[in-house]
Amino acid sequence: FGEDEHDEVWRRQVAIASxxxxxxxxxxxxxxxVPRPSDDITLAAECNxxxxxxxxxxxxxxxxxxxxxxxxxxxxxxxxxxGNENNRHQVTQFVAWLNxxxxx
Numbered sequence: 282f283g284e285d286e287h288d289e290v291w292r293r294q295v296a297i298a299s300x301x302x303x304x305x306x307x308x309x310x311x312x313x314x315v316p317r318p319s320d321d322i323t324l325a326a327e328c329n330x331x332x333x334x335x336x337x338x339x340x341x342x343x344x345x346x347x348x349x350x351x352x353x354x355x356x357x358x359x360x361x362x363x364g365n366e367n368n369r370h371q372v373t374q375f376v377a378w379l380n381x382x383x384x385x
Contacts, residue, residue: 282316283360290316313348324355325375326363332371334378335363346385353383 282290294314298305324338345353355361364371 282314282318282356283322284318284357285316286318287316290314322360323363324361325371325378327365332364332368332374338378338382342382342385345382355379 285293294308294312295305298308322337323335324341325332325334327333341353344350362372362375364375366372
């Protein structure tokens with residue numbers, strides 16, 4: 282979560298668990314939410330005129346593999362994509378890098 286603070290993410294998790302009729306303990310080892318509103322979570326950006334993945338994308342790929350994640354949701358694209366959204370090549374390359382990270 283790139284925009285929401287811990288307390289907001291927790292409030293939503295409690296509401297979802299309640300709606301599902303599931304205790305929060307039922308999500309242990311099955312769901313992980315990481316609020317990072319103050320961190321730089323850019324996964325790819327232009328550097329010296331070159332569009333490239335950041336170290337953060339490498340960390341995400343490693344984390345996906347370590348956790349054996351089935352589903353990964355990233356919020357928000359404005360915080361993770363540091364390229365030019367009107368540059369189709371950059372957007373396509375970024376999606377390819379995300380797909381590669383998900384294959385971990």
